[in-house]
Amino acid sequence: MSVKLTTNEIRYISLFETITSATVKDCIIDDEHNKVTFLVKKGDMGLAIGKRGSTIGKMQKSVDRSVEIIEHSDDPGEFIRNLLSAATINSIEFSTDAKGNKIATLDVDSKTKRAAIGKNGQNIQRARQFAKRQFEISDIIIK
Template structure:
């Protein structure tokens, strides 16, 4: 599945890769919350963050937005756990609905459920976007 980036996403990816030397696999800009989320190649998290967060701070100053970094994984289960790192995920089940859409159902610890969903659902919305773009998973359901 190919991803079509906007001009702004391409600009942010280029700047991020120049500043951090990390390889970006995907990027989502959330204008409503002034946030840019980068999906970096597995193993590039250290490069992306930098010593004591210096690299990420430099990037935040350049774009004047909050920056979030998520590590990619070729395993969809691990990938979803990375997307929702605040969650204590007990289990993940993958299924296909009647229309042929892939669904991921997460059993999340009740203590972390609110932070997993995020304020006004922003965390789960972002996770669904990345899951769709990377693994063609149509929905993530939290129980």
């Protein structure tokens, strides 16, 4: 599946790759929360963060936004765990509904469920966007 990026997303990716030398697979700009989330190639997290967070700090100053970095994985289960790393995910089940849509159902520890959902649902919403764009997973359900 190919991801269609906006002009702004392409600009941010170019700047991020120039500053960090990490390879970006996808990017989501959240204007409402003044945040940019980058999906970097597996193994590039260290490059993206830099020593003591120096590289990510440069990026945040350059774009004047909060910057979040998530590591990509070719395994959908590991990918979802990376997306919601603040939560303790006990298990992930993949299924298909009657319309043929892929759905991921997560069993999340009750103590970290709030972290998975995020303030006003922003974490789970971002996770759904990336899962849809990268693996054609239509929905992520937390139980």
